[in-house]
Amino acid sequence: MRWICPLLFFLVLPLQAWAWQGLFSLSVSAGGTPLDQVAPGPEYTIQAGDAWGLGVGVLIPVTDTSPTRYEAQISVGYHFSTAQQGDNEIAWRRIPLEGVYYYRNVEQKFRLGWGLIYSVGNDISAKGSNSSAKTDVDNALGWKLAADIVIPHPNTSDDMLSFGLHYNIINYNATSFSREASGNAIGIVLNMFWPESSQ
Amino acid sequence: MKKTISVLMLSFVALYSLSGCQSKGFNRGELQNLAGTKKPVFDDNEIKEAYKKKPNLPKPFKMAVYFASPTGMQSSKWRWTDSDKAKIAELTKELNDQKVVSDVFPLLDSTVSGTDLRSLRLAAAKHQADALLLIGGAGSTDRYMTNWGLTYILLAPVFFVPGSKVDTLFIANATLWDVKNEYLYLTAEAEAMTDQTYIGAFSPRDQDLFLEAKTQAIDKLKNELLKMVQGNKL
Numbered sequence: 329m330r331w332i333c334p335l336l337f338f339l340v341l342p343l344q345a346w347a348w349q350g351l352f353s354l355s356v357s358a359g360g361t362p363l364d365q366v367a368p369g370p371e372y373t374i375q376a377g378d379a380w381g382l383g384v385g386v387l388i389p390v391t392d393t394s395p396t397r398y399e400a401q402i403s404v405g406y407h408f409s410t411a412q413q414g415d416n417e418i419a420w421r422r423i424p425l426e427g428v429y430y431y432r433n434v435e436q437k438f439r440l441g442w443g444l445i446y447s448v449g450n451d452i453s454a455k456g457s458n459s460s461a462k463t464d465v466d467n468a469l470g471w472k473l474a475a476d477i478v479i480p481h482p483n484t485s486d487d488m489l490s491f492g493l494h495y496n497i498i499n500y501n502a503t504s505f506s507r508e509a510s511g512n513a514i515g516i517v518l519n520m521f522w523p524e525s526s527q
Numbered sequence: 528m529k530k531t532i533s534v535l536m537l538s539f540v541a542l543y544s545l546s547g548c549q550s551k552g553f554n555r556g557e558l559q560n561l562a563g564t565k566k567p568v569f570d571d572n573e574i575k576e577a578y579k580k581k582p583n584l585p586k587p588f589k590m591a592v593y594f595a596s597p598t599g600m601q602s603s604k605w606r607w608t609d610s611d612k613a614k615i616a617e618l619t620k621e622l623n624d625q626k627v628v629s630d631v632f633p634l635l636d637s638t639v640s641g642t643d644l645r646s647l648r649l650a651a652a653k654h655q656a657d658a659l660l661l662i663g664g665a666g667s668t669d670r671y672m673t674n675w676g677l678t679y680i681l682l683a684p685v686f687f688v689p690g691s692k693v694d695t696l697f698i699a700n701a702t703l704w705d706v707k708n709e710y711l712y713l714t715a716e717a718e719a720m721t722d723q724t725y726i727g728a729f730s731p732r733d734q735d736l737f738l739e740a741k742t743q744a745i746d747k748l749k750n751e752l753l754k755m756v757q758g759n760k761l
Contacts, residue, residue, distance in 0.1 A: 391679065391727040393670045393691050394551060398679050398727065429682050442680075 348386045349486060350522040353403060355381035357496065357515025363420060366505045367452055369461025372411040372418045376500050377513025379407035385426070387487065387521060395435040401428045401443075401519075416456030422465070423449040428474055439490065441474040445498055447511075463504045470498025470511065476519070490519040550671040553696045561601060561665035562698045562716075580710040584657055587629035590619065591656035591706070593647055595663040596636065605666060605697075605737035611745045615662065618749045627756060632656070644704065651706045658712065659704045664744065666697040666737045676727065685727040693731065694722045697740035699748045703756075713759055715751040719743035 360377030364370070385403025403426050410419045428443030450465035476492030498511040592615060594607040612633070619631040632654060639650040644661075651659040672679070676690030684690065700716040721740045725731055 390685055391672070391676075391691055392730045393672045393676070393727070396672055396676075398685060429680075431680050 347389050347524055349524050351383075351385050351387055351401070351403065351519050352522075353381070353383040353385070353405065353517055353519045355379070355383070355405075355407075355494070355515050355517040357381070357407075357494070357513040359513030360511045361509040363452060363509060364461075366507055366509045367461055367463055367502070368504055369418075369454065370458050372458065372461065374409050374411050374418060374420050375513070376420070376509040376511040377496060377498075378409040378420065379422075379513070379515070380409065381405050381407040381424075381515075381517075383424075383426070390429075396431065396433050399430050399432055399439075401430060401441070402426070407447075414456070416454075416458045418452065418454045418458050418461050420452050421450070422447045426472060428472055430474070430476075432478065434478075434480070437478050437480070439474075439476050439478055439492075441472075441476070443472045443474070445470045445472050445496060447498060447500075450500060463502055465500050465502040465505075468498050468500050468511070470496060472496050474517070476517070481523070484523070486524050487521045489521070490517075492517060550669050550692075550694065553667050553669060553694075555696075555698070558665045558667055558696065558698050559700075559716075561597075561599075562663045562700050580705075580708050582710055582712065583705050583707055584712070587623075587626050588657035589630040589632075589655060590622075590628045590658045590660055590703075591632060591634050591651035591654055592619065592660045592662065593634040593639070593651075595642060595661060597665070601665055604733045605664075605741055607662075607664075608738075611741065614745050614749050615660075618752055621753065622756060625757075634659075644709065648704065648706050648709065656706050659706055661702045661704065662699065662748075663701075664697060664699040664741060666695060666740055668733055668736055669694045669696075670730070672727075673724065679727050687726060689724045689726050691727045691730070692722060692724045693736060694720060695736040695740040696720045697737060697744040699741070699744040701748055701752055713752075713755045715748060715755050717744050717747035717751050719747060 357377055357379050358375065360375040363374050363376055364372050383403045383405030385401060388400045390398040390400055405424050407424055408419060408421045410417060425446045425448065426443060428441040430439040430441035432439040447468045452461055452463050452465065454461040472494055474492060474494045476490040478487055479489040480486065481488040494515045494517050496511060496513050500509045500511050594612065597605055619628060622628045634647065634650050640646050647661065648659055670691065670693045673690050673692050675688050678684040678688050679690055696718060698716065698718045702714045703712040705712065719740050723731060
């Protein structure tokens with residue numbers, strides 16, 4: 329049942345393929361369970377939802393109406409957060425695959441979205457005296473809520489930039505964890521869009 | 528945590544439902560410009576010269592017909608079809624039966640050196656025509672969501688709920704000019720609007736929408752032209 333949403337996301341891909349826009353994103357988020365409370369090893373100050381993030385993806389129009397329309401944004405990113413004291417470093421890394429479905433209001437220049445995050449390649453890496461904290465973390469499926477302000481290109485109707493708040497709802501687990509770690513976090517996301525592929 | 532998520536979801540729903548679904552309407556002025564109803568740029572001398580022109584048509588007269596091709600963005604969305612030309616041919620046959628016109632022939636793009644009125648009059652003159660019937664058109668679509676479109680936020684309904692609507696407006700116009708002295712005998716304009724509700728993910732093509740609206744507009748233009756010709760007693 330939980331795979332129906334990802335399948336629906338991929339169904340939208342061919343619908344308006346000629347009008348895709350590529351995008352690049354930057355993000356920062358914070359929140360969640362402090363990892364040192366669930367993972368083995370020393371104390372360190374990283375929460376499960378903390379991340380600096382980079383991402384690339386595509387924005388696909390789903391409907392062609394105006395001034396309100398729906399669009400899907402599919403992206404892959406790299407999220408990381410580090411804690412360091414001298415040579416002792418701990419890094420929390422993951423690769424989120426995100427699919428967010430937006431309601432877009434072109435006149436009011438905002439969009440609201442909900443979607444899925446599938447986080448893969450999750451691991452806590454450590455070196456120095458913190459190396460006991462090193463562990464792999466299971467892939468995790470979660471949800472995302474988003475609210476963005478969208479700035480259109482001044483000469484065309486394409487999206488140029490979006491800036492907003494995103495809320496991730498996700499839990500992480502590992503065999504070495506004493507319990508599930510909540511990765512729920514609020515973040516600020518900046519998306520930069522390339523011109524439409526049909527132009 | 529659950530309270531936070533509930534507050535976020537409620538804010539979401541409130542902002543979403545207040546956004547509304549609305550059509551943005553049509554810009555008829557822009558369409559009329561595209562259809563060939565040119566805004567005049569003139570001075571007093573030109574007005575005096577226009578008054579000096581006199582009607583000059585023999586009875587019956589020979590008429591050339593030119594369909595002005597769409598330009599710019601319009602050219603990718605519609606073109607004059609054989610069916611449109613056949614409808615105007617019905618009109619000219621009727622004028623022929625009423626002995627208003629003696630001969631009607633089309634001006635092809637290959638025989639005209641430009642699309643301005645003087646070039647078209649020259650091409651008509653080469654055909655020995657007395658009058659030139661110039662037909663133009665322009666169309667526009669307005670796609671918007673209906674109230675059912677609000678269900679699209681759930682994603683799945685976008686594949687089966689007809690929550691989007693498209694209005695298509697096509698304006699067709701016709702002007703009849705004297706080939707010799709550019710006297711304007713008559714103008715006629717007709718517009719047709721069609722609408723269609725569709726499932727959001729499966730949008731109808733502009734070309735198909737324009738075809739239906741254009742067909743209706745040409746039908747109306749034919750009737751309008753017949754009334755104008757009979758009214759002007761050409």
